[in-house]
Amino acid sequence: xxxxxxxxxxxxxxxxxxxxxxxxxxxxxxxxxxxxxxxxxxxxxxxxxxxxxxxxxxxxxxxxxxxxxxxxxxxxxxxxxxxxxxxxxxxxxxxxxxxxxxxxxxxxxxxxxxxxxxxxxxxxxxxxxxxxxxxxxxxxxxxxxxxxxxxxxxxxxxxxxxxxxxxxxxxxxxxxxxxxxxxxxxxxxxxxxxxxxxxxxxxxxxxxxxxxxxxxxxxxxxxxxxxxxxxxxxxxxxxxxxxxxxxxxxxxxxxxxxxxxxxxxxxxxxxxxxxxxxxxxxxxxxxxxxxxxxxxxxxxxxxxxxxxxxxxxxxxxxxxxxxxxxxxxxxxxxxxxxxxxxxxxxxxxxxxxxxxxxxxxxxxxxxxxxxxxxxx
Amino acid sequence: xxxxxxxxxxxxxxxxxxxxxxxxxxxxxxxxxxxxxxxxxxxxxxxxxxxxxxxxxxxxxxxxxxxxxxxxxxxxxxxxxxxxxxxxxxxxxxxxxxxxxxxxxxxxxxxxxxxxxxxxxxxxxxxxxxxxxxxxxxxxxxxxxxxxxxxxxxxxxxxxxxxxxxxxxxxxxxxxxxxxxxxxxxxxxxxxxxxxxxxxxxxxxxxxxxxxxxxxxxxxxxxxxxxxxxxxxxxxxxxxxxxxxxxxxxxxxxxxxxxxxxxxxxxxxxxxxxxxxxxxxxxxxxxxxxxxxxxxxxxxxxxxxxxxxxxxxxxxxxxxxxxxxxxxxxxxxxxxxxxxxxxxxxxxxxxxxxxx
Numbered sequence: 001x002x003x004x005x006x007x008x009x010x011x012x013x014x015x016x017x018x019x020x021x022x023x024x025x026x027x028x029x030x031x032x033x034x035x036x037x038x039x040x041x042x043x044x045x046x047x048x049x050x051x052x053x054x055x056x057x058x059x060x061x062x063x064x065x066x067x068x069x070x071x072x073x074x075x076x077x078x079x080x081x082x083x084x085x086x087x088x089x090x091x092x093x094x095x096x097x098x099x100x101x102x103x104x105x106x107x108x109x110x111x112x113x114x115x116x117x118x119x120x121x122x123x124x125x126x127x128x129x130x131x132x133x134x135x136x137x138x139x140x141x142x143x144x145x146x147x148x149x150x151x152x153x154x155x156x157x158x159x160x161x162x163x164x165x166x167x168x169x170x171x172x173x174x175x176x177x178x179x180x181x182x183x184x185x186x187x188x189x190x191x192x193x194x195x196x197x198x199x200x201x202x203x204x205x206x207x208x209x210x211x212x213x214x215x216x217x218x219x220x221x222x223x224x225x226x227x228x229x230x231x232x233x234x235x236x237x238x239x240x241x242x243x244x245x246x247x248x249x250x251x252x253x254x255x256x257x258x259x260x261x262x263x264x265x266x267x268x269x270x271x272x273x274x275x276x277x278x279x280x281x282x283x284x285x286x287x288x289x290x291x292x293x294x295x296x297x298x299x300x301x302x303x304x305x306x307x308x309x310x311x312x313x314x315x316x317x318x319x320x321x322x323x324x325x326x327x328x329x330x331x332x333x334x335x336x337x338x339x340x341x342x343x344x345x346x347x348x349x350x351x352x353x354x355x356x357x358x359x360x361x362x363x364x365x366x367x368x369x370x371x372x373x374x375x376x
Numbered sequence: 377x378x379x380x381x382x383x384x385x386x387x388x389x390x391x392x393x394x395x396x397x398x399x400x401x402x403x404x405x406x407x408x409x410x411x412x413x414x415x416x417x418x419x420x421x422x423x424x425x426x427x428x429x430x431x432x433x434x435x436x437x438x439x440x441x442x443x444x445x446x447x448x449x450x451x452x453x454x455x456x457x458x459x460x461x462x463x464x465x466x467x468x469x470x471x472x473x474x475x476x477x478x479x480x481x482x483x484x485x486x487x488x489x490x491x492x493x494x495x496x497x498x499x500x501x502x503x504x505x506x507x508x509x510x511x512x513x514x515x516x517x518x519x520x521x522x523x524x525x526x527x528x529x530x531x532x533x534x535x536x537x538x539x540x541x542x543x544x545x546x547x548x549x550x551x552x553x554x555x556x557x558x559x560x561x562x563x564x565x566x567x568x569x570x571x572x573x574x575x576x577x578x579x580x581x582x583x584x585x586x587x588x589x590x591x592x593x594x595x596x597x598x599x600x601x602x603x604x605x606x607x608x609x610x611x612x613x614x615x616x617x618x619x620x621x622x623x624x625x626x627x628x629x630x631x632x633x634x635x636x637x638x639x640x641x642x643x644x645x646x647x648x649x650x651x652x653x654x655x656x657x658x659x660x661x662x663x664x665x666x667x668x669x670x671x672x673x674x675x676x677x678x679x680x681x682x683x684x685x686x687x688x689x690x691x692x693x694x695x696x697x698x699x700x701x702x703x704x705x706x707x708x709x710x711x712x713x714x715x716x717x718x719x720x721x722x723x724x725x726x727x728x729x730x731x732x
Contacts, residue, residue: 324444
């Protein structure tokens with residue numbers, strides 16, 4: 001298979017896979033147990049915590065492991081029900097793991113303002129500032145969007161939040177290993193991560209919570225994760241996350257230049273075979289490796305089936321539970337018409353893609369265009 | 377290379393066995409799940425249908441893809457459905473769905489994917505006869521679905537296969553079980569696809585405000601109120617809110633007619649009441665499958681799905697088609713389809729315009 005859907009999920013890094021197998025096999029002890037096997041497991045988790053902390057430039061007691069990015073978002077957002085002030089500022093391009101949570105919090109008195117984006121998909125910090133009310137206690141704006149990849153001005157938004165003593169959360173799941181993510185430079189109070197987006201396992205995530213910020217847990221039980229996330233730890237998953245985070249940040253420069261060169265070459269070559277092509281998102285402030293591209297005149301689901309038959313995995317809009325494609329609300333929010341929206345694909349390159357893979361993708365696009373044209 | 381066929385996969389046993397048969401016959405088979413309706417509601421079964429389709433395709437080793445025709449369905453089928461109800465008529469969205477979605481949008485889509493023909497799990501048969509394709513009834517009399525296919529044209533039928541048209545439902549289920557298809561004992565779907573198992577009147581209430589009016593008997597006696605004429609179908613028995621007590625006998629009441637001008641619902645007592653029967657009807661939107669009106673004037677017709685064939689004669693003049701039945705027909709319903717047959721050949725049909 002030729003896999004170009006790394007924003008959806010990534011394959012396990014071979015070293016991560018090896019480590020997880022080893023941990024699962026030899027270090028199955030309960031990290032809360034006092035015997036050697038338990039203590040070894042505990043050590044593995046703490047070492048993963050240090051790796052994750054180092055990857056984002058925070059201290060290890062600022063990291064909580066969760067069951068994924070969605071859970072990390074939920075942990076932060078559900079704290080609103082304990083707040084006196086229950087207004088949130090967010091953006092229209094957030095993942096359902098933020099927006100749907102906020103909708104569900106309405107019955108607990110939570111209200112929110114979702115600021116819009118410009119045609120490059122970027123939130124304007126002034127809009128965020130203008131949305132502040134005396135009831136605002138939280139801002140939640142993602143660091144990079146998963147569909148069109150526009151990088152958001154989080155440092156600026158966090159500065160506004162800090163000034164008004166509002167908690168700043170950013171959903172950063174798309175970013176680790178693709179751009180530098182430094183908790184101090186960004187200035188956010190909470191950040192969500194998900195291991196399977198950076199060549200780690202599925203079902204494990206991490207939440208950065210700034211030292212002085214007191215949050216209440218979402219999942220309550222034993223004393224694991226400083227009581228912030230109860231339940232026996234997923235030792236092999238957490239170890240996998242730790243190593244994946246370390247590998248992702250250690251190789252950041254190499255990965256970035258690889259992804260950028262793939263993206264540039266792809267854009268040049270696809271423009272050559274289909275000059276009407278439209279690239280969506282921001283021309284510069286863009287997640288490396290992610291190309292959101294429209295092919296006016298072609299239905300994206302038709303393109304995807306043709307490509308899939310040739311062993312190519314790309315994605316489009318937001319896939320729904322019955323496998324169909326809806327027009328992307330993210331693209332609509334950027335002012336993109338339904339026609340263009342329905343002709344849009346997301347190609348997201350990863351560290352395992354070679355230049356030859358990309359050229360095969362171009363070749364398949366070419367034959368797909370020809371086949372569809374000849375059938376009509 | 378073998379012929380490439382795309383099967384419309386619904387998650388049900390009929391389309392599953394269709395795909396199975398084509399695969400066994402050596403065709404290059406690919407399956408597509410069609411999603412034509414979406415809403416946030418517990419009634420929407422498409423997610424479960426899709427999962428069933430996935431399991432079937434996995435068992436058969438066939439690829440499955442999904443295509444969304446919700447916009448097309450809304451524009452070309454559902455809007456018409458609402459417009460007809462608003463006009464006090466009772467439309468048949470399934471015949472239109474076949475014409476506009478399954479055998480147009482889906483067919484074109486499949487052709488663009490390189491298929492030479494599509495296949496569906498309809499109980500109907502196709503027969504090449506002197507350069508024309510004949511649409512015949514399915515062999516299972518109880519399940520024959522040619523009624524829903526009468527709007528199709530020669531081009532659409534040329535590009536179609538009905539692999540299970542020769543089989544009975546019982547045989548289809550037996551074969552599905554033998555071959556280990558996971559959905560072999562799945563319940564048959566009933567009703568209009570987008571309404572599913574929910575209450576029909578309740579569904580209509582989402583789209584129409586109540587418009588109450590008087591309910592009278594065929595003799596002009598007031599017997600109560602109705603909620604709005606669009607919520608009633610001619611021949612309907614339940615939901616009138618009148619017991620047998622209003623009449624001399626204890627017989628149930630039926631909807632006999634709608635007076636749209638004065639917003640009055642007219643009811644008759646007893647299933648055999650003469651005012652519930654008509655021998656003649658006029659047809660609009662007439663379509664002949666062969667493209668030509670039939671030379672014979674005495675044929676059979678059905679005015680609802682699964683009705684037994686009714687002898688009739690047709691008279692075509694000045695663009696009008698009049699059908700005269702040998703026996704009076706119960707609840708001839710404007711908006712519904714009348715479909716004509718010569719033996720087991722489905723000739724075509726149209727929309728019932730009026731009756732008298």
